[in-house]
Amino acid sequence: xxxxxxxxxxxxxxxxxxxxxxxxxxxxxxxxxxxxxxxxxxxxxxxxxxxxxxxxxxxxxxxxxxxxxxxxxxxxxxxxxxxxxxxxxxxxxxxxxxxxxxxxxxxxxxxxxxxxxxxxxxxxxxxxxxxxxxxxxxxxxxxxxxxxxxxxxxxxxxxxxxxxxxxxxxxxxxxxxxxxxxxxxxxxxxxxxxxxxxxxxxxxxxxxxxxxxxxxxxxxxxxxxxxxxxxxxxxxxxxxxxxxxxxxxxxxxxxxxxxxxxxxxxxxxxxxxxxxxxxxxxxxxxxxxxxxxxxxxxxxxxxxxxxxxxxxxxxxxxxxxxxxxxxxxxxxxxxxxxxxxxxxxxxxxxxxxxxxxxxxxxxxxxxxxxxxxxxxxxxxxxxxxxxxxxxxxxxxxxxxxxxxxxxxxxxxxxxxxxxxxxxxxxxxx
Amino acid sequence: xxxxxxxxxxxxxxxxxxxxxxxxxxxxxxxxxxxxxxxxxxxxxxxxxxxxxxxxxxxxxxxxxxxxxxxxxxxxxxxxxxxxxxxxxxxxxxxxxxxxxxxxxxxxxxxxxxxxxxxxxxxxxxxxxxxxxxxxxxxxxxxxxxxxxxxxxxxxxxxxxxxxxxxxxxxxxxxxxxxxxxxxxxxxxxxxxxxxxxxxxxxxxxxxxxxxxxxxxxxxxxxxxxxxxxxxxxxxxxxxxxxxxxxxxxxxxxxxxxxxxxxxxxxxxxxxxxxxxxxxxxxxxxxxxxxxxxxxxxxxxxxxxxxxxxxxxxxxxxxxxxxxxxxxxxxxxxxxxxxxxxxxxxxxxxxxxxxxxxxxxxxxxxxxxxxxxxxxxxxxxxxxxxxxxxxxxxxxxxxxxxxxxxxxxxxxxxxxxxxxxxxxxxxxx
Numbered sequence: 001x002x003x004x005x006x007x008x009x010x011x012x013x014x015x016x017x018x019x020x021x022x023x024x025x026x027x028x029x030x031x032x033x034x035x036x037x038x039x040x041x042x043x044x045x046x047x048x049x050x051x052x053x054x055x056x057x058x059x060x061x062x063x064x065x066x067x068x069x070x071x072x073x074x075x076x077x078x079x080x081x082x083x084x085x086x087x088x089x090x091x092x093x094x095x096x097x098x099x100x101x102x103x104x105x106x107x108x109x110x111x112x113x114x115x116x117x118x119x120x121x122x123x124x125x126x127x128x129x130x131x132x133x134x135x136x137x138x139x140x141x142x143x144x145x146x147x148x149x150x151x152x153x154x155x156x157x158x159x160x161x162x163x164x165x166x167x168x169x170x171x172x173x174x175x176x177x178x179x180x181x182x183x184x185x186x187x188x189x190x191x192x193x194x195x196x197x198x199x200x201x202x203x204x205x206x207x208x209x210x211x212x213x214x215x216x217x218x219x220x221x222x223x224x225x226x227x228x229x230x231x232x233x234x235x236x237x238x239x240x241x242x243x244x245x246x247x248x249x250x251x252x253x254x255x256x257x258x259x260x261x262x263x264x265x266x267x268x269x270x271x272x273x274x275x276x277x278x279x280x281x282x283x284x285x286x287x288x289x290x291x292x293x294x295x296x297x298x299x300x301x302x303x304x305x306x307x308x309x310x311x312x313x314x315x316x317x318x319x320x321x322x323x324x325x326x327x328x329x330x331x332x333x334x335x336x337x338x339x340x341x342x343x344x345x346x347x348x349x350x351x352x353x354x355x356x357x358x359x360x361x362x363x364x365x366x367x368x369x370x371x372x373x374x375x376x377x378x379x380x381x382x383x384x385x386x387x388x389x390x391x392x393x394x395x396x397x398x399x400x401x402x403x404x405x406x407x408x409x410x411x412x413x414x415x416x417x418x419x420x421x422x423x424x425x426x427x428x429x
Numbered sequence: 430x431x432x433x434x435x436x437x438x439x440x441x442x443x444x445x446x447x448x449x450x451x452x453x454x455x456x457x458x459x460x461x462x463x464x465x466x467x468x469x470x471x472x473x474x475x476x477x478x479x480x481x482x483x484x485x486x487x488x489x490x491x492x493x494x495x496x497x498x499x500x501x502x503x504x505x506x507x508x509x510x511x512x513x514x515x516x517x518x519x520x521x522x523x524x525x526x527x528x529x530x531x532x533x534x535x536x537x538x539x540x541x542x543x544x545x546x547x548x549x550x551x552x553x554x555x556x557x558x559x560x561x562x563x564x565x566x567x568x569x570x571x572x573x574x575x576x577x578x579x580x581x582x583x584x585x586x587x588x589x590x591x592x593x594x595x596x597x598x599x600x601x602x603x604x605x606x607x608x609x610x611x612x613x614x615x616x617x618x619x620x621x622x623x624x625x626x627x628x629x630x631x632x633x634x635x636x637x638x639x640x641x642x643x644x645x646x647x648x649x650x651x652x653x654x655x656x657x658x659x660x661x662x663x664x665x666x667x668x669x670x671x672x673x674x675x676x677x678x679x680x681x682x683x684x685x686x687x688x689x690x691x692x693x694x695x696x697x698x699x700x701x702x703x704x705x706x707x708x709x710x711x712x713x714x715x716x717x718x719x720x721x722x723x724x725x726x727x728x729x730x731x732x733x734x735x736x737x738x739x740x741x742x743x744x745x746x747x748x749x750x751x752x753x754x755x756x757x758x759x760x761x762x763x764x765x766x767x768x769x770x771x772x773x774x775x776x777x778x779x780x781x782x783x784x785x786x787x788x789x790x791x792x793x794x795x796x797x798x799x800x801x802x803x804x805x806x807x808x809x810x811x812x813x814x815x816x817x818x819x820x821x822x823x824x825x826x827x828x829x830x831x832x833x834x835x836x837x838x839x840x841x842x843x844x845x846x847x848x849x850x851x852x853x854x855x856x857x858x
Contacts, residue, residue, distance in 0.1 A: 065802075066802060067804070068801070068802060068804065068808075068809065068813060069803075069804045069805045069808030069809050069812065069813065070804040070805075071804075072758070072759060072805070072808045072812070073754065073755045073756075073757075073758055073759075074754065074755060075753075075754060075755055076754060079754075102798050102801060102802075103798075105798040106798035106799050109797070109798060109799070110799075110815075213752075270741075270745065272749070273742075273745035273746060273748060273749045274744075274745045274748060274754065274812070275748075275754050276748040276749050276751070276752050276753055276754040276756075277749070278749065278752070279749065299799075299813070302812070303808065303809070303812035303813040304799040304812065304813040304814075304815065305799070306799070306815050309738060309741075309815075312699075312738075313702075313742070315703075316699065316702035316703045317702060319702060319703060319704075319705040320701070320702045320705050320706070320707065320708065322705070323642075323705050323707070324504075324705055325502065325503065325504060325505060325508075325703065325704050325705040326502045326503060326504055327502075327705075328502075329501070329502055330501060330502075367840075367841075367844070368538070369531050369532075369534040369535035369538060369840065369843070369844065370535050370538070370539075370728075370733040370734065370735070372497070372531060372844045372847055372848060373494075373495060373497060373531075373844075373847050373848045373851040373852075374498075374848065375496070375497065375498045375499040375500075375851075376498045376499075376501070379497075379498030379501045379732065380497065380498050380732070383498065383501070383703070383731070383732035383733070384497060384498065384728070384732040384733040385733075386539075386733065386735050386738075386815065386816045386817065387815045387816075387817055388815065388816055388817020388818075389817075411796075411798065412796075414798070415796070415798065415801045415802075418801055418802050419801060419802045419803065422802040422804075423802075
């Protein structure tokens with residue numbers, strides 16, 4: 001495929017006009033001012049279009065899509081105890097498959113090609129993601145609220161099986177991560193065991209960190225004053241590559257720990273607002289040189305995967321948190337949504353528009369009123385674009401979504417099956 | 430026009446399925462479970478569509494669209510002094526007309542049919558809004574930073590002319606409001622004079638109130654401890670119908686004043702984040718029984734008119750401000766976006782889906798992944814819908830926007846002329 005005379009967001013996250021971009025097989029093979037020699041198949045007229053890296057969602061729980069809008073306006077514990085946990089208790093392979101597929105359809109519509117997706121029923125998640133053509137770093141969340149012997153945990157065996165069976169699956173589109181669910185849902189043996197598992201399997205550690213004030217403060221009471229970040233560090237969770245979701249209540253010392261170990265922080269701005277968890281200190285993290293990526297969290301707390309909304313909210317919330325409108329540049333916000341997310345997923349050849357990288361791309365239309373006038377296209381992209389402006393999403397060189405149509409997903413069937421699986425669960429409650 | 434077997438958001442902001450809704454001339458003439466007798470012209474198949482009241486934008490400065498993305502990441506005073514004021518100094522009729530038209534195109538795409546629009550060059554704003562088929566409450570903002578004699582102000586004469594010439598123009602689509610810009614840009618004679626003007630002309634008072642902490646605290650220093658709300662009350666600004674924009678730093682006593690006088694508060698959640706102004710106490714206002722509407726503010730600080738984003742941010746911010754996820758129900762958020770906005774504009778026959786009311790309607794498609802599954806359609810509408818789901822916008826019974834096309838606006842010409850007017854100004858700076 002050849003994009004002709006198109007505006008691009010280049011590898012330095014700067015705008016270049018009238019460019020040619022060639023995609024062959026799964027990679028970008030050419031970016032330049034002149035037309036490359038050769039036949040690239042389909043040619044795309046780049047007028048009124050901007051080509052940029054697709055989005056990498058750094059924190060998701062896709063199958064929870066089935067609980068979208070299920071119980072709004074409840075306090076967190078009410079919501080979990082009366083809605084989420086009873087529903088999850090009835091989940092099965094079929095439900096997880098269709099919930100994940102629904103999220104892949106929504107992700108592609110909103111420009112997300114890859115998600116760091118923590119949940120269970122991993123084989124069903126893998127199947128849906130692989131079939132959709134999208135990518136994911138999938139982890140079997142390990143929790144141990146009752147303090148069972150670590151080696152006896154079924155989730156441990158599932159995590160081991162997932163790593164053995166699916167790491168690198170579907171031409172590398174599927175990567176298996178290791179996940180400790182959180183400090184407050186496990187004990188020290190479990191935390192240390194999960195850290196050892198990540199080392200043993202050479203996988204990325206994905207963990208919830210200081211999402212709520214309660215979680216953060218109770219950890220300190222339970223662990224002799226140690227914050228979740230300090231406790232995790234002491235358990236070895238940050239010895240290898242790690243992704244910490246939320247980080248809302250991280251203290252300055254915690255940020256030093258993230259920085260020291262190169263832990264990527266995944267900010268989930270919309271979910272953190274909606275659950276009234278708080279506002280992540282993203283500006284401070286960036287100033288310290290911590291890599292900050294952006295996540296949607298699950299749509300049961302968000303309630304969609306509108307990544308452009310996440311990007312704008314990420315930047316705007318940082319300003320109001322510090323009462324300083326100069327914080328977080330549009331370029332920093334776009335880096336968080338693309339390259340930082342790819343880095344969180346260990347996808348070194350993704351997230352940047354450069355020849356040789358995987359062709360994970362989105363096309364944004366600019367012939368819409370909200371993208372004019374153009375003082376700065378990058379400002380418009382971060383603050384004025386809407387998801388309806390995304391007209392194409394491509395992963396590994398394959399067009400998966402274009403103008404409302406999917407090439408890999410039967411949307412009507414997915415909506416029907418996701419609703420049927422949801423209804424089936426509700427009837428059991 | 431007849432909408433057939435369609436899901437609606439009814440007058441109580443509840444969902445009803447399989448309804449018939451007839452529109453004749455500028456009004457809704459029938460809502461019922463059965464097909465009404467008669468020929469209504471075009472028939473619209475309501476499958477996978479939700480019909481609801483259009484949005485009323487309670488605070489806007491449309492011509493500022495020309496400054497979209499012009500100077501991001503600047504401190505407020507820098508931004509005003511180095512970007513906004515010099516640019517505004519070069520505005521002319523042509524620029525204001527095309528800036529307003531661009532905003533009307535964007536408004537219709539995002540489901541807004543009417544805006545409380547405070548600026549200057551009123552005749553040019555009126556012309557653009559009238560031609561677009563949309564509605565607006567337009568006010569000539571009166572400021573007097575140098576303390577000139579009130580009666581000598583050219584803006585006063587312009588405001589009087591606007592009220593005489595345009596109040597009720599275009600079949601009532603145009604309403605003229607009266608506007609004092611703000612406490613910090615005027616003196617007491619001006620504030621009292623503008624209050625008298627509103628009484629004299631029987632118009633709604635539209636004013637900026639406690640947007641920033643600085644404005645709020647400096648007012649107290651200037652006026653013997655009186656907050657902007659107390660000062661405005663003392664000047665008579667709240668004696669008639671009034672609309673107070675922002676209200677971010679309102680204290681409890683201020684809210685009592687708004688409540689006592691029936692002042693409608695316009696919350697501008699996204700602009701307040703992006704300018705790092707703060708978070709409006711919307712939940713508290715609603716608990717006190719104050720009518721709260723939603724505004725976009727100008728796109729130079731927002732940077733778009735994505736009203737679905739405003740609604741979601743409005744609800745989510747209230748939760749995080751009070752650290753309580755139970756605050757602001759989806760129904761309250763939708764009321765703020767529709768009926769409360771219409772009330773702020775004195776449009777008593779708008780904002781509610783009821784027979785006899787003006788047909789100001791939007792159609793939202795539901796056959797998209799982000800609107801499924803359906804546990805609660807109203808939850809999905811507030812938290813999961815995106816602007817691309819709006820497939821039709823109708824004002825006074827006329828379809829103005831449908832599936833990306835406009836019936837009243839030449840979008841390509843508008844984008845071209847808005848850019849040309851912008852470039853013309855930039856060349857003079």
